[in-house]
Amino acid sequence: MDGQMTGAKMVVQALKDQGVDVVFGYPGGAVLPIYDEIHQQNDIHHVLVRHEQGAVHAAEGYARSTGKPGVAIVTSGPGATNAVTGLTDALMDSIPIIVISGQAPTFMIGTDAFQEADTVGITRPCTKHNWLIKDTDRLANTLHEAFHVAMSGRPGPVLVDIPKDVQFATGGYVQRTDMKTHYAPPTLGDAASIEQLVTAIETSERPVLYTGGGVINSGPEASRLLREFVAETNMPITSTLMGLGAYPASGERWLGMLGMHGLYEANMAMHGSDLMICLGARFDDRITGRVDAFSPGSTKAHIDIDPSSINKVIRADIPIVGDIAMVLAEVLRVWRERGSKTADHSAWLDQIAKWKAKNCLRYTDSKTTIKPQYALQRLEALTKDRDRYITTEVGQHQMWAAQFLGFEEPNRWMTSGGLGTMGYGFPASVGVQMAHPDSLVINVAGEASWLMNMQEMGTAVQYRLPVKQFILNNERLGMVRQWQELLHNSRYSQSWSEALPDFVKLAEAFGAKGILCKDPADLDDAIMEMLDYDGPVIFDCLVEKHENCFPMIPSGKPHNEMLIGEVATEQAIEAGGAVLV
Amino acid sequence: MAQLKIEQGSTSHSAYNLRPSFSDVEERHTLAVLVENEPGVLARVIGLFSGRGYNIESLTVAEIDHTGHRSRITIVTTGTPQVIAQIKAQLGRIVPVHEVHDLTEEGRSVERELALFKVRGQGDKRVEALRLADIFRASVVDTTLESFVFEITGTPEKIDAFADLMRPLGLVEVARTGVAALSRGAA
Structure with a gap:
């Protein structure tokens, strides 16, 4: 028998059941019942931020550094609209956060009540999913489902909008284990495509791994398997801004970050490769530069848990939808079972060493000014x-x-x-x-x-x-x-x-x-x-006031046309590239 | 890069939409989207189309299973094969979306639309309108001495053709439901 309790108590109970130890938030009229419940317990530590945007970014910082979902509580109206930037930020970077917002009581919704805003309408395009709860009996299940949606598949931010009368009213609590949801995105990669990928690795002479935030989001096991995979195949590896740390910067095959301000050796390796394996990255425009000249000679494998990432920007020859850790484990299993060996790519590694020798991060130091x-x-x-x-x-x-x-x-x-x-x-x-x-x-x-x-x-x-x-x-x-x-x-x-x-x-x-x-x-x-x-x-x-950030791929240019060091930048961006941000 | 025998990228000067490996032929597809019948689900689907710049030629929605809380959205859209694939993938990741079917791709399907036409006229024109309506198997659902309201069911093309014929005969108002579609066969 599920216990009866108020909606406000359910919020605190659900957070405890989900293992939440810290929430970031800012009280206001429409969340007072929740704050009253927070006041009467000691399991969840509430951090009072100074602005709701801060609460959401703090929840993001918590989530990004732990792999656990971050939680923020904001009031209705301005509290919710101040959360929009953080929600959008988390959506773009696939960060699991749960924002709980207060709302005008159900009987006043639509009357332009004080601090009323159409929060689910405003946040619909900047959340993975959101809910407006009109019935206290549905609150507990929705809160558990919110955590489930935020963490499953491609993670992302969710928002639960709770009118004040729903917080005061009493309803039946649903245990976390009894949560009902139909949301279950696939995580296991297609076996035939994985075989195809292993064959491609066996024959490639110039392979490169391009990893992204998906490796981090998949969890520590994905990073461990990635390291094993690189050790096994001796492949050079680069990463997006989001994926830094999945492979150690001190690792032997590390090329550094790629993209607009990425390293010369990383971008040249992408441009020159014959097999590019994208793991949990999404071919962002900061990465590809000019798409029609992006890695023109390579077979492209793309492994991502989100089917909509595949073929969105760059056509994948070997598309695999799945969780990075699960797919990597399967690739390694097939690789070992087949007794696979990589083709000789010593010439490729020599070439990369020459690119590295360019020392693309060099800058002119100063004795008088801090660079x-x-x-x-x-x-x-x-x-x-x-x-x-x-x-x-x-x-x-x-x-x-x-x-x-x-x-x-x-x-x-x-x-x-x-x-x-x-x-x-x-x-x-x-x-x-x-x-x-x-x-x-x-x-x-x-x-x-x-x-x-x-x-x-x-x-x-x-x-x-x-x-x-x-x-x-x-x-x-x-x-x-x-x-x-x-x-x-x-x-x-x-x-x-x-x-x-x-x-x-x-x-x-x-x-x-x-x-x-x-x-x-x-x-x-x-x-x-x-x-x-x-x-x-x-x-x-x-620091020096007019230092420029190099290397740089000017907008609209391919990877092999980077600007390195303190070069003349005049006319570096052509008319076609100027419209790009 | 010469030593690696790599082809340079194309020489076009625009940086946008240069995706030589994708076909740029626009196709018309009919999608059936089975969704949880909950508040806001239609807004999510429409928001996806407007937010990402996809086309909607027609969209219909109604509850199809009251006890199972299911609605069916039928969307007719146009785009290159890559865009169509993106639309389906993007629809598929909306949380309350259960299934996405591309009726254009999954074999033969039947498409129907219902329309109401108000035609005003007298004399020969009125007789001709009624005669053509008969040919199109449109039925008269309202009449006065100087007007008819016809109800017609058929493919969008048939309804377009009927509209073209009615226009010179005094067509004053049209209401169309948009396309409803099902796959043919037992499956």
């Missing part, structure tokens, strides 16, 4: 042996972080990839730190992005979260400025940061520590001071 690349190299050197998690904001600093920081394990790199959300990194670092209280959590930021959600300093200080905000401050919207240099004849329209705060004083105003560093000679000591401080730190690192 952003140098700052990240020093951050890497001083933190890589620690138990470290990195979040980022969006822009040049994000690309440099992807280039200069190395990730040995999955779930250690949490960045806004698909949506490119400035303001994501700081709240995400709060979520990561909540999940990993004893680890080192650093948000690599630009000053402009960081300001977008700086209110979360209050959260960091209140909960004593020692998040390190490593701001590469160039007093510019660096990536915007770079594109204006490339495309608009250096007319820097609105791309500088005027009237910036004194970040040290700002930190102190919040009760945190601020560190200013502008001399390369002081950088190591300053970073050590940041690491040694037990509490949140804003690190204001004044």
Whole structure:
């Protein structure tokens, strides 16, 4: 016999049954009954953010760094609309989060009630699925189903909109194990296609693995099998921004990230390969560059749990719909059973070594100014042996972080990839730190992005979260400025940061520590001071203002036409490429 | 790259939609989508089409199984084979969608549409309208001394043809239901 309880109590009970230990949220009129229940228990820790967008990004940070779903609670109306950016961010990057929103009581829906918004209508295109609950008896099942949908198949954000009268009313609770749903996406790859893939690997002379966030989402087993697979086949491997850490950066066959700001050797290997195996990536335009010139000579295998990712942008010769870990396990089993060997690809590896020797990340260092690349190299050197998690904001600093920081394990790199959300990194670092209280959590930021959600300093200080905000401050919207240099004849329209705060004083105003560093000679000591401080730190690192992020594939160009080093960028983007973002 | 004998990409200068491996011939497909009959499910389907820029030529929806909470949405759409495949894959991942069938691809199917036509006229034109309606097996469901309302059932092409004939005879208003379709045969 299921227990009778109020809708508000069901929310808390369902969260407990789902193993939730932390929720991020902000109270308001339409969620007061839920907050009253939260107040009367100690199993679920509620983190009060300073803005609902922060709650959703924090839930994302929690989810991305643990593989568990993140949970946020927001009120109706503005609470829900403030959650939209985070939901869209999670949808683009396939991050499992559950947002619970309050709603005007059912009998007032449609009357333009105070703080009423059509939340399921607004969030329909930015969630994997959402529900408006009009009956308390259906609430518990829906909450369990929400977790199931968020975590199954291709993960994603879901939202459950609960009117206030449904929270007050009493209904029957449904246990997690009794949850009813028809949603069960396939996870096991097609056997014939897997045989076909193994044959392709046996005969390939220039193979390359292109991995993405799907490997991370599939879980630690997928990363383990991936490493085994690379060791077995000796294949060079590159990854998207989202997939960093699935294969260790110190690994022998690691090529580095590919794509628009990816490494020369990675992009050239993609362009020159005869067999490309895409594992859990989606041929984003940041990866492919010009699609008709993308990896023109290769047979393309695409393994993805979402059938709609396959053949969306690039035609797959060997399409396999399935969970990465399950497919990889099956590929390895067939490979071993057949006693497969790879064809000789030593010439290919030699060629890759020559591309690597170009040293595409080189930059001109300075004795007087901190180069952003140098700052990240020093951050890497001083933190890589620690138990470290990195979040980022969006822009040049994000690309440099992807280039200069190395990730040995999955779930250690949490960045806004698909949506490119400035303001994501700081709240995400709060979520990561909540999940990993004893680890080192650093948000690599630009000053402009960081300001977008700086209110979360209050959260960091209140909960004593020692998040390190490593701001590469160039007093510019660096990536915007770079594109204006490339495309608009250096007319820097609105791309500088005027009237910036004194970040040290700002930190102190919040009760945190601020560190200013502008001399390369002081950088190591300053970073050590940041690491040694037990509490949140804003690190204001004044860097070169007009540094460009290279290498770069200009818009509309193929992989083998990269710009490397400090090259002339004038006319690098042709008219056809200028319309692309 | 010469040493690796790799063909360079095509030389076109536009970066969009250069997908030489996909056919660019537009096809017309009829899709049957079986969905959970719950609030918002039609909005999800329509939102998918508008959000991703797909075409809808016709769309019909009605509950087909009250106890099982199932509705059937019949969508007629056009697109290249790649776009049609995307539409089906995208529909398939909507959570309350149970099944997606491409009736155009899965063998022969029967398509029917119902339409009501109001035709106003007197004298010869009125007689001619009634005669043509008879040929098309349209029935008169309302009449006054100077107007008819015809009900006609058939393929969209048949209804188009009837409309073309009625236009010079005083056609004033048309209501069409959109296509309902089922696969032929026992399966």
